[in-house]
Structure formats: structure tokens, C-alpha cells
Amino acid sequence: xxxxxxxxxxxxxxxxxxxxxxxxxxxxxxxxxxxxxxxxxxxxxxxxxxxxxxxxxxxxxxxxxxxxxxxxxxxxxxxxxxxxxxxxxxxxxxxxxxxxxxxxxxxxxxxxxxxxxxxxxxxxxxxxxxxxxxxxxxxxxxxxxxxx
Ligand SMILES: CC(C)(COP(=O)(O)OP(=O)(O)OC[C@H]1O[C@@H](n2cnc3c(N)ncnc32)[C@H](O)[C@@H]1OP(=O)(O)O)[C@@H](O)C(=O)NCCC(=O)NCCS
Numbered sequence: 241x242x243x244x245x246x247x248x249x250x251x252x253x254x255x256x257x258x259x260x261x262x263x264x265x266x267x268x269x270x271x272x273x274x275x276x277x278x279x280x281x282x283x284x285x286x287x288x289x290x291x292x293x294x295x296x297x298x299x300x301x302x303x304x305x306x307x308x309x310x311x312x313x314x315x316x317x318x319x320x321x322x323x324x325x326x327x328x329x330x331x332x333x334x335x336x337x338x339x340x341x342x343x344x345x346x347x348x349x350x351x352x353x354x355x356x357x358x359x360x361x362x363x364x365x366x367x368x369x370x371x372x373x374x375x376x377x378x379x380x381x382x383x384x385x386x387x388x
Contacts, residue, residue, distance in 0.1 A: 248288040269351040291330045312348035349377040
């Protein structure tokens, strides 16, 4: 299996955005428009990744940099590539970005009813650190490096 990670530049995102909207439109926990996908955030175009399996687009992790952490805003594996360990590989690449850039942690929010994703993150070493006031989103984190 040939696995390739490609950094998402804004122009690559522009090329793929309609396809991403199409692929994600039935996902019940996020409803991202073109503007969401193309929004500029600190460090977004240096830390977000597409994954390709045998030259086929298999998923994305849209990230940004905040307070010495990589924040995952949207993590998604194309349906036909799920349950083969592709999500695990993409998450491992995000973790490796945290390490290479000498950052402290990986942080994300996950809907409390997205059980499959919660299991996936917890199996991959993230831990729940917070529940928001509306009790809708957990914050999950993986600490890589202690704060100085
Ligand atoms: C949650 C999500 C990212 C997981 O991605 P994935 O690629 O399916 O994850 P993995 O394949 O790494 O792991 C999932 C399952 O595959 C199994 N698996 C891992 N490697 C495998 C392999 N080589 N062969 C067969 N099964 C494998 C894992 O054990 C796991 O099974 P389990 O749930 O029965 O324990 C994916 O389901 C997804 O994109 N969901 C929709 C979007 C979403 O919820 N995003 C998160 C928003 S916060």
C-alpha cells in the first residue's frame, strides 16, 4: 500500500473544496461550507494534511496552530477507506507534526454523540479533558511535551 501525506495549501484546498463538500455532506456532526474549508487560521496551511492511498484521496485533517498546540478542526476519512487503519495513520502523522515542531500537544473537539470517533481517538491515546457548558462537545488532548 502506497501512503502519501500532502500538506494542504490554500490553492490545493480551492481545487478540492467542492469534492470535500460533496463527500462530507451526509456527515451529521459537521456542516462545513466552502468558507469554512477556505478560512485562514494561524498555521492552517502549514499544518493541515491530505492522505492519499495508492494515489487515491482518502481523507484530511484540517488543523491550525494555537498556543504551542496543533488543533484539529475537522478530521475525516472517506467512507470507503474507513476501518483499514487510515485514520490511525493520519492521526499519527499529525502527532508527528507536533513532535517535529517541538509543540506541546494535539487538541480537538468531538461531539458527545460521535461514539465511533470518540472510541477511535481514545484508542489512539487521546484523553477527554473537558466537556463544554452545553454538554455537546468533549475536548480531547494528547500531551506530547510537558509545559516549561
Ligand atoms: C472516526 C474516523 C476518523 C476513523 O477513521 P478510520 O480510518 O476508520 O480509523 P481506523 O481504521 O484507524 O480505526 C477504526 C477501526 O479499524 C480497525 N482497524 C485498524 N487497522 C485495521 C486494519 N489494518 N485492518 C482492519 N481493521 C483495522 C480498528 O481496530 C478500528 O476498529 P474498531 O473500531 O472495531 O476497534 C472515521 O470513521 C471518520 O472519518 N468518521 C467520520 C468523520 C468523523 O467522525 N471525524 C471525527 C470528527 S471529531
